[in-house]
Amino acid sequence: MAGATPPPAAESALSRLSRLLTMVPWLVNRQGINLEEAAADLGISVEQLTSDLELLFLCGYGQMPDELIDAQWDEGQVFIDNAEAIARPLRLGMDEAVALIVGLRALREIPGLGERDAVERALAKLEAAAGSAAEAADRVGVSLSASVDKAHLAGARQAVERQRRVRLRYLVPGRDESTERLVDPIRVLNMDDRWYLEGWCHRAAGMRTFRMDRIEELEVTDVDGTPPPEARARDLDQGLFQAGAEDQTVTVRLGRGARWVSDYYPVESSEAIEDGGRRITLRTGDTEWLVRLALRLGGECVIESPESLRSQVSDSARSALTAYDV
């Protein structure tokens, strides 16, 4: 589906113009390109592209036939002629310059990135080409400050690029367990200033996302790491945490001081209750982390249902208190 989504129906006249001024030079340099291919590369539907071409066909520096843009696409191939005036793209706009320059500067922050030199060269060229729009990029900053083991990051990346299986020792604080796993990696991600390794975990027989700061050991093996055909990278639009079919619904009451929980974890519902607290429901397959969270927040985070989970918290707390002779 990548790149094939049409622009929103409510595209403004101005953003369509901006798109057309970008599209024309792109097509002029690709005379005869297949209609479907062009639409896919331009990130629009074929219907949208056809309607754009119909509009271009009506425009020109005058209204005599030889003054109008000539656009043809009847045979499924796109040709644009008589568009010399706009055959070069318009300079980068503010947001365009900001997006690429800030994006490149973010790459520069990745520890141990081998392409640093290419990033610097691309930045220099881009800043020169963007002119005054480049200054806008100074108003937006990205600081990737997450501490990450450089050797682990480099190893994970190398494993993705060379398609090698990795052996991990991985810590799950929510379950207080450290396990060994064989993983066929698909990609290394940085999201919200955290590094993740996503891949097919042979231990879980499923796709898993591992936080790099919880990887205790990482070894790139010589074994082919091509993931099984059913392995697919998750749709990041849905977030990294996705509910499964067997998950159970848990209701939790949060006190004022624990309201951050409803921002931090993906909740199904959240309502304000008395004294500035919240009642949330969430779906999870693994409940041990919730028990730990309840212990951690000492009465500010109370599991209301299911009943079994509620008594599990009180039992754990009582058993821990015996060590303090309470």
Place this chain on the structure above:
Amino acid sequence: MSVPSGPAAKTERLLNLVLVLLYTRRPMTKAQIRGVVPQYSTAPNDEAFDRMFERDKDDLRELGVPLVMEELSAGWDDEQGYRIHQRDYALPDVEFSADERAVLGLASRAWAQASLAGPAAQALRKLRASDVERDGESLIGIEPRLRTVEPSFDDLKDAAVKRMAVTFDYRRADSDDATTRGVQPWRVLLWHGHWYLTGHDLDRDAPRVFRLSRITGGVKRIGRAGAYEIPADHDPVALLNRTEPETTPSPAVLRVRAGRGHALRRRARSIGEVDDIWSLVDIDHHDVNDFAAELASYGADVVVEQPAELARAVRERLHAAAVAHEKAS
């Protein structure tokens, strides 16, 4: 030919205007433009045309089209003419090598889930308009993602770029109550996974930091563009760090069950084995309450030996959790 209305008609009109003004070799008067851009014939009178044309000029400039006004040559009284110079309009020729293209693609895709996704993709398409070589998908096995889930991101970014003061309602960390704040935005910064705004707080008359996720409702512009200067020495990260001062660590001694407390063992200064069941872990901590919260989460697998203050804090938490979960719901 019937003249369509709505956004399509406007796009057509603006595109014709751009083509006409790029093509002309000398500045064109308003009357000439009105004669050659057919969509202006829908204007019923001079006044309506003037309004339409003024709006169109503003729209094109907003898009970054360098539409300029120039003196007409003699014989035209004092009237001004309009044109767009190709040299100011067109993106300068720029060529990127394969590795530069790869990192540019990566930089553009970083915004794939953010409000700048569209501009990022369009910028890449402009830069690569004449570059027909196809790239393989990411040659670099790494994907940074910059997300902007906060609805205020766009308005604050624009305000910082244009140097325009704003007001917004801001919620404190520990309450639902929001107060209206007036700010001259300096910088929008992604830091520790969250977007922040730094700027001059007009009410407190001092530099302040705002977390975008705590802004409720919309952002309102209250000043004109370029109304203030951003201090040349402004360091947003230093300002953010100031809100989280460093403390000196204090030592603690814990009893940790064998095979448990993995995260604690990782951070330990030293670990001694007591017997088959328990290890003794020496570890540093900063905030007693934060550390007590972490330790309570281990339940009966971790017992605080020292200091007494930490042991008491853990005990209180566990006790509160027990009581809260024993009550009938």
